[in-house]
Amino acid sequence: MNLLAKKLLxxxxxxxxxxxxxxxxxxxxxxxxxxxxxxCRIEVIAALYYINFRRWIFFNIEKDxxxxxxxxxxxxxxxxxxxxxSGELVLSNVYRNVLIPVKExxxxxxxxxxxxxxSV
Numbered sequence: 001m002n003l004l005a006k007k008l009l010x011x012x013x014x015x016x017x018x019x020x021x022x023x024x025x026x027x028x029x030x031x032x033x034x035x036x037x038x039x040c041r042i043e044v045i046a047a048l049y050y051i052n053f054r055r056w057i058f059f060n061i062e063k064d065x066x067x068x069x070x071x072x073x074x075x076x077x078x079x080x081x082x083x084x085x086s087g088e089l090v091l092s093n094v095y096r097n098v099l100i101p102v103k104e105x106x107x108x109x110x111x112x113x114x115x116x117x118x119s120v
Contacts, residue, residue: 001043010047011082017057017071018079026070030058033066051075
């Protein structure tokens with residue numbers, strides 16, 4: 001598993017715990033146990049340890065090999081900041097094609113055959 005995949009796994013787990021927290025509430029979340037798939041157990045446990053170390057979640061491995069985990073305030077802040085930043089990136093597409101290329105092909109397409117750019 002490469003570094004990007006590890007980061008995506010951590011944020012995926014954090015997002016799941018965030019969703020569960022705001023779906024079921026704190027009282028229920030502290031009692032939820034999760035099964036961890038055997039084929040990626042090492043990676044998931046490592047990711048949970050990492051986000052626990054960052055104080056984003058509470059995490060514990062139970063005797064029956066299930067995982068008890070719920071999000072903490074720092075984890076909520078981290079997810080909401082990531083959502084806000086990604087939302088801003090998506091919304092920034094409103095300003096696509098602001099810069100107008102100086103030269104374009106006569107046929108209106110780029111050298112690679114794609115359509116020409118339009119201006120705002």
